[in-house]
Amino acid sequence: MNRQAKTVSDAIATRKTVRAFRPDPVARATIEEILTLAMRAPSGGNLQPWRVYVLLGAARDALVRRVAEVRKDHPMGSAPEYHVYPPKLSEPYRTRRFRIGEAMYATMGIPREDKMARLRFFSGNWDFFGAPVGLIFTMDRQMQEGQWADLGMFMENIMLLAREKGLHTCPQEAWAVFHQTIRDYLSVPEGEMIFCGMAIGTADETAPVNALTSERAPLSEIATFREG
Ligand SMILES: Cc1cc2nc3c(=O)[nH]c(=O)nc-3n(C[C@H](O)[C@H](O)[C@H](O)COP(=O)(O)O)c2cc1C
Numbered sequence: 001m002n003r004q005a006k007t008v009s010d011a012i013a014t015r016k017t018v019r020a021f022r023p024d025p026v027a028r029a030t031i032e033e034i035l036t037l038a039m040r041a042p043s044g045g046n047l048q049p050w051r052v053y054v055l056l057g058a059a060r061d062a063l064v065r066r067v068a069e070v071r072k073d074h075p076m077g078s079a080p081e082y083h084v085y086p087p088k089l090s091e092p093y094r095t096r097r098f099r100i101g102e103a104m105y106a107t108m109g110i111p112r113e114d115k116m117a118r119l120r121f122f123s124g125n126w127d128f129f130g131a132p133v134g135l136i137f138t139m140d141r142q143m144q145e146g147q148w149a150d151l152g153m154f155m156e157n158i159m160l161l162a163r164e165k166g167l168h169t170c171p172q173e174a175w176a177v178f179h180q181t182i183r184d185y186l187s188v189p190e191g192e193m194i195f196c197g198m199a200i201g202t203a204d205e206t207a208p209v210n211a212l213t214s215e216r217a218p219l220s221e222i223a224t225f226r227e228g
Contacts, residue, residue, distance in 0.1 A: 001205045005163035015159050016214065018168035018199075019104075019124065020207030021131035026200060028056055030165055031133055034200075038157035043150035049143045050154040053186050055134040063134065063185055067126045067178050075119075077177030081193050084173050092217070100214055107208045121209075125174035131201030136175065136182055138192040151195065162200055172197040 005011035031054055043049060055063055070077070089097065102112075110117045128134040135158070139151055159169045175182060175197035182194050203210055 004166040011160040011163040018203045019209045020204040021201035024202045034161040041153040044146045049147040051138045053136040080176035128199035131199035133200040135198040137195045168203040170199040
């Protein structure tokens with residue numbers, strides 16, 4: 001699982017959301033190299049609207065501790081600054097979301113009724129699932145839908161380049177519910193919206209949750225071809 005990807009196809013095929021990491025450190029230089037190349041992502045008008053805060057070592061641990069402190073009174077944080085999902089998610093998206101959740105908890109043998117165990121696992125988000133590197137992505141509030149796509153391309157580049165280093169990632173919207181804590185801790189200007197986090201590190205190959213392979217809809221469901 002932790003072998004390096006050698007081609008773009010290999011990086012895409014082996015990228016998956018990893019939800020258990022080994023504590024092995026990742027050098028700051030490695031992250032700098034990944035980010036520098038990831039910034040070659042295209043963006044409409046070359047706005048390069050992305051902004052990222054990199055948390056390593058004690059700085060990463062301190063955010064985790066702060067959020068743990070806040071969670072004592074607000075276990076699920078507060079409303080994010082944007083709709084993580086549409087308020088009324090319709091089909092087929094609802095079912096897709098349900099299925100990935102069920103498949104994920106099934107890898108660990110956690111049934112639907114065991115809400116506590118599910119919450120305990122989900123809370124691992126706020127420890128970057130044990131990864132040594134945490135990223136927080138923000139964007140200037142004036143930006144519109146086009147720039148959200150640009151940010152996504154930057155993030156995907158990071159995730160694919162991580163694979164080339166033998167590393168894995170977890171993009172994490174879960175951090176959005178602690179936007180105020182993050183803002184205070186990192187002194188993020190009010191003009192920047194806190195979008196999401198990302199864990200980067202070495203996958204724990206022994207963790208059952210990392211055996212999960214997510215489904216995809218068939219090509220015919222998402223692509224419309226017109227020919228001739
Ligand atoms: C922007 C974004 C935010 C996400 N946030 C979370 C998160 O907070 N926690 C989590 O466990 N997975 C999160 N995911 C991972 C998705 O659940 C995952 O990408 C999807 O189920 C497909 O699985 P795969 O990445 O393994 O292919 C996020 C993915 C994206 C793109």
